[in-house]
Amino acid sequence: MYIVETKDLYFRYPDGTAVLKGINFKVKKGEMVSLLGPNGAGKSTLFLHFNGILRPTKGEVLIKGKPIKYDKKSLVEVRKTVGLVFQNPDDQIFAPTVKEDVAFGPLNLGLPKEEVEKRVKEALKAVGMEGFENKPPHHLSGGQKKRVAIAGILAMQPEVIVLDEPTAGLDPVGASKIMKLLYDLNKKGMTIIISTHDVDLVPVYADKVYVMYDGKILKEGTPKEVFSDVETIRKANLRLPRVAHLIEILNKKDNIPIEWGFTIGEVRRNIVNYLKEKC
Numbered sequence: 001m002y003i004v005e006t007k008d009l010y011f012r013y014p015d016g017t018a019v020l021k022g023i024n025f026k027v028k029k030g031e032m033v034s035l036l037g038p039n040g041a042g043k044s045t046l047f048l049h050f051n052g053i054l055r056p057t058k059g060e061v062l063i064k065g066k067p068i069k070y071d072k073k074s075l076v077e078v079r080k081t082v083g084l085v086f087q088n089p090d091d092q093i094f095a096p097t098v099k100e101d102v103a104f105g106p107l108n109l110g111l112p113k114e115e116v117e118k119r120v121k122e123a124l125k126a127v128g129m130e131g132f133e134n135k136p137p138h139h140l141s142g143g144q145k146k147r148v149a150i151a152g153i154l155a156m157q158p159e160v161i162v163l164d165e166p167t168a169g170l171d172p173v174g175a176s177k178i179m180k181l182l183y184d185l186n187k188k189g190m191t192i193i194i195s196t197h198d199v200d201l202v203p204v205y206a207d208k209v210y211v212m213y214d215g216k217i218l219k220e221g222t223p224k225e226v227f228s229d230v231e232t233i234r235k236a237n238l239r240l241p242r243v244a245h246l247i248e249i250l251n252k253k254d255n256i257p258i259e260w261g262f263t264i265g266e267v268r269r270n271i272v273n274y275l276k277e278k279c
């Protein structure tokens, strides 16, 4: 059974724009999955289906094997299981202070005050935003707002956390910290789904990668399988990870020696880019 699954999912916005064109996306409990694809591929649109914000034009979305029913009760249950962090934190953060914002979700779950306070504290600590409790969110930087938005979802303790471009707009250290946090949460059993353009950082952590292009899944597999398919990577406007990350991806888990699934030219270009950055 999959914790999140879409079956032949089609979606068209009310203005007629056909965005999702037969998506089969499957995530097992405990997996860390990354969705890659160019601007406008439909990644955000797909994610908005995972907790029932959007309803398929055709096909279905299943959470823990059950199709979402889109009545109020079913949606409450779905949203307890699947927490979605939006691409733009301004779409998510609205309370007068950071503390109140992070507390909003757990309070809505009807949790006791002490439990809410505990969760808020833990969530802000996890994202490195302790000390900002009483700040108005609109006084925070973009990266700080992103962390608060993540804290708001963490405080709900969902089983699955879906993050739309969590590292976009963060400085490199901030991006690594967020990925490390998500990696640690995943190791504790949380299922994580991330969309990203960051081919260097995210696939290093992912168990599975989907590549989306023009509303369709072009390729799915381990980071190693996906990044060995240079043609797909090129078609989806992506690039190979920089060589250091590439080696990490190729060597991940099985520790087998590197088998280059790339043309010599691709490898050379990666090495040159890497050296240019380092030297």
Ligand SMILES: Nc1ncnc2c1ncn2[C@@H]1O[C@H](COP(=O)(O)OP(=O)(O)OP(=O)(O)O)[C@@H](O)[C@H]1O
Pocket: 013, 014, 015, 017, 019, 037, 038, 039, 040, 041, 042, 043, 044, 045, 046, 087
């Ligand atoms: N409310 C809407 N009404 C009509 N079309 C929309 C709406 N929202 C998004 N679209 C269109 O749907 C397509 C997919 O957009 P989406 O935001 O899902 O892509 P994305 O893969 O997340 O892109 P990015 O990497 O730029 O965030 C785009 O062509 C976009 O213009």
